[in-house]
Amino acid sequence: MPPNSAQKPDRSALPVIDIAGLRRGDRDDCIAVAAQLRAACLDKGFFYISGHGIAADTIAAVFAASREFFALPEQDKLAVHMQRSFCNRGYEPLRAQTLEAGTPPDLKEGFYSGNDLPLGDPRVVARQFNQGPNQWPVLLGFREALESYFSQMLELAAVVMQGLALSLRLAPNHFDAFCTDAMATLRLLHYPPQPANPEPGEKGCGAHTDFGGITLLAQDDVGGLQVWDARAGWIHAPPLPGTFVVNLGDMIARWTNDRYRSTLHRVVTISGRERYSIPFFYSGNPGHTVSCLPTCLDAGEAPHYPPITVGAHLAGMYRQTYAI
Numbered sequence: 001m002p003p004n005s006a007q008k009p010d011r012s013a014l015p016v017i018d019i020a021g022l023r024r025g026d027r028d029d030c031i032a033v034a035a036q037l038r039a040a041c042l043d044k045g046f047f048y049i050s051g052h053g054i055a056a057d058t059i060a061a062v063f064a065a066s067r068e069f070f071a072l073p074e075q076d077k078l079a080v081h082m083q084r085s086f087c088n089r090g091y092e093p094l095r096a097q098t099l100e101a102g103t104p105p106d107l108k109e110g111f112y113s114g115n116d117l118p119l120g121d122p123r124v125v126a127r128q129f130n131q132g133p134n135q136w137p138v139l140l141g142f143r144e145a146l147e148s149y150f151s152q153m154l155e156l157a158a159v160v161m162q163g164l165a166l167s168l169r170l171a172p173n174h175f176d177a178f179c180t181d182a183m184a185t186l187r188l189l190h191y192p193p194q195p196a197n198p199e200p201g202e203k204g205c206g207a208h209t210d211f212g213g214i215t216l217l218a219q220d221d222v223g224g225l226q227v228w229d230a231r232a233g234w235i236h237a238p239p240l241p242g243t244f245v246v247n248l249g250d251m252i253a254r255w256t257n258d259r260y261r262s263t264l265h266r267v268v269t270i271s272g273r274e275r276y277s278i279p280f281f282y283s284g285n286p287g288h289t290v291s292c293l294p295t296c297l298d299a300g301e302a303p304h305y306p307p308i309t310v311g312a313h314l315a316g317m318y319r320q321t322y323a324i
Contacts, residue, residue: 186278218244
């Protein structure tokens with residue numbers, strides 16, 4: 001199989017989990033959703049969610065804002081370059097990140113925003129990792145669209161964490177402290193069409209696992225996301241209307257002693273079209289300590305990892321993909 005190819009899309013390859021019952025809080029529905037989450041997390045740690053409650057208009061607005069931003073002249077985008085921010089907010093130019101070691105830089109450009117904290121906030125004064133104010137381009141309605149989406153996604157991610165707690169045979173509020181004052185990153189991504197003669201190994205986004213807790217991804221209709229399956233190799237995760245793709249990050253694998261999977265994935269843009277996607281990276285409270293969960297240790301088994309705070313984990317992972 002060519003290095004950038006993948007198995008044909010298969011609707012059964014990644015499950016679609018309706019979380020409406022989890023959002024309602026009905027006990028029987030929550031137990032049923034948790035069972036589906038457990039099966040997906042033990043397998044690839046990748047699944048779709050429907051019944052998430054985020055309005056289609058809200059999602060459409062942030063995609064429209066993304067397209068407008070990336071269509072700006074280069075000098076306007078560079079005016080909010082990430083280098084102007086001490087907390088990694090703003091514009092990331094094309095080929096600025098390499099997520100797969102030994103391959104050319106990723107063929108994508110991005111825009112980062114997150115928890116918008118004023119300069120006087122104690123977390124900002126202490127220069128805690130990724131804590132600070134956003135940069136905003138001069139673009140009508142852009143900030144409003146992103147802030148509305150961000151706040152709703154924070155609430156949705158907390159609901160998913162409740163489901164994960166139940167799936168791990170923990171109380172539904174087990175992750176409440178992790179979800180309090182949670183840190184998250186909203187990232188707009190634009191993938192230009194792959195060049196006719198790409199460099200060897202060049203991809204829209206190289207193979208990687210995500211760093212943090214959970215990622216909730218909104219895709220446009222172009223496709224390109226591929227997920228690693230130990231049995232089948234690379235498989236497509238095609239866009240499914242009305243859903244988000246959810247995947248577990250390295251922190252969840254660490255928390256569960258590698259029972260729940262943080263799985264390699266990549267983006268291969270061979271459609272000849274531009275691709276836009278919007279990942280929401282939910283990392284939790286930066287001061288929260290991640291240590292092996294009691295339900296993820298068998299008798300006589302030792303934790304695979306020492307305890308670490310969310311902030312320290314993220315800072316270490318970030319250094320691996322950027323020259324800092």
